[in-house]
Amino acid sequence: MDFALLHDAFWGLTFDGIALGAIYALISLGYTLVYGVLRLINFAHSEVFMIGTFAALVAASGIMGVKVEDDPRTGVKMVLTLLVCLIAAMLASAITAVLVEIVAYRRLRQRGATKLATLISAIGVSISLVEAFRIMTHSLPREFPRIMDKTFLFSYAGADIRNDKVIVIIAAGIMMFALERFISKSRLGKGIRAVSMDENTATLMGVNINRVITVTFFAGGLMAGAAAFFYILVYENTSFKVGFFLGISAFTAAVLGGIGNLKGALFGGFALGLMETWSSAVFGTAWKAVISFIILVLVLLIKPTGLFGESIQQARV
Amino acid sequence: MADMKSRLNLRDRGAEYWERSPKWRRVALSIFFIALCYAIPFLNNPLINTPGSDFRSVLFYPVGMYVMMAIGLNIVVGKSGLLDLGYVAFFAIGAYTMAILGTKTSLNFWEILPIGVALAMLSGVLLGTPTLRLRGDYLAIVTLGFGEIVRIVAVNTDAIGGARGIAGIPTPPNFFKAKFTILDPKPYYWLLLTFTLLIIWMVRRMAARRPGRAWDAIRQDDDVAQLMGINTRRYKVWAFVLGAAVAGVGGVVYASQILSIVPDQFNLNVSILILACVVFGGIGNLWGVILGAVLLAFTPERIRFLSQPRILVFGMALVLMMNLRPDGILPKKKREHFDPDWHTVEESGEGEIK
Amino acid sequence: MSENVLELQNITMKFGGVTALNEVNLVVKKGEILALIGPNGAGKTTIFNVITGVYKPTSGDVVFQGASIVGKKRFQITKLGIARTFQNIRLFGESSALENVVTGADVHSKTGVVGSIFGTRQSRREEKAALEKALELLEFMGIKKRAGQLGKNLPYGDQRRLEIARALATDPKLLLLDEPAAGFNPAEKVALGETIKKIRDAGYTVLLIEHDMSLIMGISDRVAVLDFGTKIADGTTTEVQNDPRVIEAYLGAPADAS
Numbered sequence: 001m002d003f004a005l006l007h008d009a010f011w012g013l014t015f016d017g018i019a020l021g022a023i024y025a026l027i028s029l030g031y032t033l034v035y036g037v038l039r040l041i042n043f044a045h046s047e048v049f050m051i052g053t054f055a056a057l058v059a060a061s062g063i064m065g066v067k068v069e070d071d072p073r074t075g076v077k078m079v080l081t082l083l084v085c086l087i088a089a090m091l092a093s094a095i096t097a098v099l100v101e102i103v104a105y106r107r108l109r110q111r112g113a114t115k116l117a118t119l120i121s122a123i124g125v126s127i128s129l130v131e132a133f134r135i136m137t138h139s140l141p142r143e144f145p146r147i148m149d150k151t152f153l154f155s156y157a158g159a160d161i162r163n164d165k166v167i168v169i170i171a172a173g174i175m176m177f178a179l180e181r182f183i184s185k186s187r188l189g190k191g192i193r194a195v196s197m198d199e200n201t202a203t204l205m206g207v208n209i210n211r212v213i214t215v216t217f218f219a220g221g222l223m224a225g226a227a228a229f230f231y232i233l234v235y236e237n238t239s240f241k242v243g244f245f246l247g248i249s250a251f252t253a254a255v256l257g258g259i260g261n262l263k264g265a266l267f268g269g270f271a272l273g274l275m276e277t278w279s280s281a282v283f284g285t286a287w288k289a290v291i292s293f294i295i296l297v298l299v300l301l302i303k304p305t306g307l308f309g310e311s312i313q314q315a316r317v
Numbered sequence: 318m319a320d321m322k323s324r325l326n327l328r329d330r331g332a333e334y335w336e337r338s339p340k341w342r343r344v345a346l347s348i349f350f351i352a353l354c355y356a357i358p359f360l361n362n363p364l365i366n367t368p369g370s371d372f373r374s375v376l377f378y379p380v381g382m383y384v385m386m387a388i389g390l391n392i393v394v395g396k397s398g399l400l401d402l403g404y405v406a407f408f409a410i411g412a413y414t415m416a417i418l419g420t421k422t423s424l425n426f427w428e429i430l431p432i433g434v435a436l437a438m439l440s441g442v443l444l445g446t447p448t449l450r451l452r453g454d455y456l457a458i459v460t461l462g463f464g465e466i467v468r469i470v471a472v473n474t475d476a477i478g479g480a481r482g483i484a485g486i487p488t489p490p491n492f493f494k495a496k497f498t499i500l501d502p503k504p505y506y507w508l509l510l511t512f513t514l515l516i517i518w519m520v521r522r523m524a525a526r527r528p529g530r531a532w533d534a535i536r537q538d539d540d541v542a543q544l545m546g547i548n549t550r551r552y553k554v555w556a557f558v559l560g561a562a563v564a565g566v567g568g569v570v571y572a573s574q575i576l577s578i579v580p581d582q583f584n585l586n587v588s589i590l591i592l593a594c595v596v597f598g599g600i601g602n603l604w605g606v607i608l609g610a611v612l613l614a615f616t617p618e619r620i621r622f623l624s625q626p627r628i629l630v631f632g633m634a635l636v637l638m639m640n641l642r643p644d645g646i647l648p649k650k651k652r653e654h655f656d657p658d659w660h661t662v663e664e665s666g667e668g669e670i671k
Numbered sequence: 672m673s674e675n676v677l678e679l680q681n682i683t684m685k686f687g688g689v690t691a692l693n694e695v696n697l698v699v700k701k702g703e704i705l706a707l708i709g710p711n712g713a714g715k716t717t718i719f720n721v722i723t724g725v726y727k728p729t730s731g732d733v734v735f736q737g738a739s740i741v742g743k744k745r746f747q748i749t750k751l752g753i754a755r756t757f758q759n760i761r762l763f764g765e766s767s768a769l770e771n772v773v774t775g776a777d778v779h780s781k782t783g784v785v786g787s788i789f790g791t792r793q794s795r796r797e798e799k800a801a802l803e804k805a806l807e808l809l810e811f812m813g814i815k816k817r818a819g820q821l822g823k824n825l826p827y828g829d830q831r832r833l834e835i836a837r838a839l840a841t842d843p844k845l846l847l848l849d850e851p852a853a854g855f856n857p858a859e860k861v862a863l864g865e866t867i868k869k870i871r872d873a874g875y876t877v878l879l880i881e882h883d884m885s886l887i888m889g890i891s892d893r894v895a896v897l898d899f900g901t902k903i904a905d906g907t908t909t910e911v912q913n914d915p916r917v918i919e920a921y922l923g924a925p926a927d928a929s
Contacts, residue, residue, distance in 0.1 A: 041454055104636055113643030115453070116394070120596040121643075123589055124635030131629035244585075248465070255458050286473045293462040297448065300459065304451055519788045526787040526798055530766070530774045537763045544723055546749035546778035546841050555784045649765075 011159035019165035021273020022172035026227035027250035030220030032265040036196040043122035046247025047129040052228025053238035055092030056085040072149040090225035097221025133240035141239035168230040258306025379614035381509040387594040387610035389563025395601035397556040398536030400457040403464025407561040409583035411568020416483035426489035437565025445557035471580035482579030599645030682731035709897035752844035756834040764823030772805035775840030808836040
């Protein structure tokens with residue numbers, strides 16, 4: 001155990017934790033949105049994220065012609081490349097999410113299948129996507145070219161604030177804000193909330209359930225795609241396995257905050273990002289999952305529905 | 318149409334045939350099937366052979382092992398309705414007990430077996446007691462986390478071999494004429510089969526008696542189960558512990574055959590695969606679960622010639638199956654009207670208001 | 672006859688800012704049928720939930736056979752001898768009618784999981800006893816022919832009867848019936864009334880929530896009236912019928928006792 005490291009590098013770790021937490025939060029929004037509407041864990045959501053990272057990769061090298069050995073880009077070209085990669089990742093993830101719903105969920109839902117059957121169906125999609133990418137990438141990790149020069153903008157209390165992470169935090173904030181506006185103001189967003197509260201009543205009120213569900217998956221996919229791009233921008237590599245680890249953490253974050261609750265997902269994401277970064281400093285990175293898990297169990301034991309409760313809607317017994 | 322369906326429903330017809338059979342026929346059929354199971358390693362049918370891997374090894378692992386574990390998990394998920402995504406943890410605990418005690422002490426397989434099972438059960442109690450009051454999805458993530466934690470702890474604890482695991486695990490001592498060696502998987506298969514039959518016998522007894530009814534009640538309506546005087550918490554922990562015990566047996570046997578284990582064998586995928594066996598076969602129905610496990614364990618081996626895409630094919634088959642038969646291949650029978658007298662009772666319609 | 676099976680002492684139940692029950696006192700005497708009436712939302716089912724341990728009262732005490740049961744777990748309360756039915760039928764739909772009732776009868780078994788696995792003599796004896804008792808109760812409720820059918824496939828009325836059989840299987844000292852005649856036609860209501868009387872005559876004590884006045888007046892020994900979470904009257908059927916507060920608050924017009 002190394003508390004000295006935590007003490008000395010506290011602000012640096014905190015900053016890194018917030019950046020990681022932003023990524024977690026964006027992914028966990030997808031879990032929470034789908035859970036709110038379908039009351040199901042979208043097991044394939046981690047692969048929605050994974051596909052986003054590969055889409056960003058393809059966009060960078062295929063569309064923008066960036067090579068791994070290239071120097072980082074500058075100016076307008078850099079901004080353009082970043083944007084194209086971001087949009088590619090978001091679209092790819094969102095489309096994947098919608099397809100996942102059609103393939104894995106729709107028919108089962110219409111037949112009134114059990115939760116477990118649906119879960120297995122989603123697991124099947126997840127396995128298929130992971131395997132497809134494992135075969136395509138020959139089980140090898142892929143490197144993401146450095147698009148922007150990573151520099152330290154300034155130092156605060158010993159913490160070096162790196163530009164790419166600042167971008168991630170700000171952009172993630174914008175995404176979350178946009179999603180929040182969408183859910184609370186737009187007609188479709190209100191549909192999502194209505195279905196979350198009571199599917200039957202929502203149907204009676206003329207809400208088109210299928211459309212609401214598609215939109216929900218699409219929105220969750222957009223967030224996961226953004227997270228995928230931010231992840232690959234900061235960590236500069238991906239593999240077919242990437243969804244698994246990020247997915248578990250993001251799902252833990254969603255549960256920590258109270259699954260089905262948007263605010264909870266955001267809070268859970270940041271809290272988990274911070275806890276993981278801090279605890280890795282103390283116990284070593286190998287144990288960070290253990291620490292997160294113990295914290296999750298403790299939280300659930302004290303508040304069985306997560307910190308914020310399940311408040312897109314009331315919990316149904 | 319409904320009539321056609323019921324005619325084609327082999328499960329119900331099978332069940333009906335069984336229920337109407339006199340005792341001698343049931344005994345004879347049972348003996349026949351059990352003998353058949355023991356004889357499978359000697360069968361050399363190209364249909365069931367597994368090109369690309371040794372058929373007898375495949376019978377032990379994955380087929381036999383998955384069947385056993387699926388039966389164990391079915392107590393938890395199928396009977397009691399508790400979604401456990403970390404079942405592999407108990408398997409790992411059994412395997413590690415065998416590995417550690419087998420390499421560090423002079424205890425033999427038969428002495429370690431009860432210790433391994435007891436430790437798996439104990440961890441079931443420790444995990445289950447605080448967490449089983451959580452609702453379904455929360456329980457899922459907590460158990461999933463637990464499964465990962467056990468693996469991560471194993472990877473990071475050098476005293477038990479760290480990521481390299483433990484090698485040189487002793488084989489069970491010879492049992493009469495059966496020699497347990499790495500070269501011959503048959504005795505292991507028979508050992509596993511014997512344990513599995515014992516477990517089936519126990520599970521069937523429980524299912525037909527008070528614990529089975531309690532689990533049925535809990536799965537269907539936890540609140541009402543409590544109000545009917547069932548100590549739901551205790552029965553849930555029991556389900557967890559019994560499931561853990563079965564996985565513990567599996568782990569001990571597995572480690573004694575494979576001779577060396579590494580933590581990464583006990584990953585989330587194993588838990589998910591076993592859950593898939595349970596749901597794929599027909600959740601809650603013992604025979605369906607067994608069939609599901611056989612199919613899911615065997616198929617990837619049978620199509621090993623596809624080498625690369627076989628897991629992909631497996632994943633897609635899962636999706637397809639669930640879309641076509643969401644209740645599994647062999648769902649729980651809707652046991653009704655087996656007593657011929659009930660056919661004659663006319664639907665009076667009495668009381669059918671609103 | 673004067674022994675009190677159940678006493679609610681100053682029960683108050685608040686949900687957030689809403690007071691569902693306000694200082695309710697209620698006594699159920701051994702061997703009687705006590706009807707609990709009141710308009711919708713008066714707190715009748717809440718009383719059942721307080722008695723059976725679903726809710727813990729905000730204040731006040733529930734005394735069952737001389738001892739407080741507040742804070743006891745639901746299954747413990749059932750074991751002590753309180754059983755109930757539900758306003759919205761809540762059977763184990765995927766289990767057969769017989770299994771539903773045997774599940775109730777299991778309360779008295781002492782065999783645990785281990786005993787069941789090994790089929791001890793105690794286990795076999797208790798299994799047999801529970802089964803026999805369940806069959807007897809199905810017969811008593813007139814639904815023995817339904818024994819093998821799944822709970823969810825039973826006709827509506829039989830589902831209500833099955834719920835009563837399941838509750839009786841726990842051998843309750845106090846039976847709580849939550850609108851057992853809801854949805855019944857007049858003839859069925861009369862038959863149900865007779866059944867409830869038979870249950871009382873067999874030595875059970877019954878606390879009954881019901882809306883149907885003729886049924887209540889026909890079978891109840893006493894009636895308690897609840898309005899907006901407060902008990903406004905309590906007495907014999909005649910007393911309650913003539914109580915001006917009841918007439919005003921609940922009936923709005925003189926009761927029709929036919």
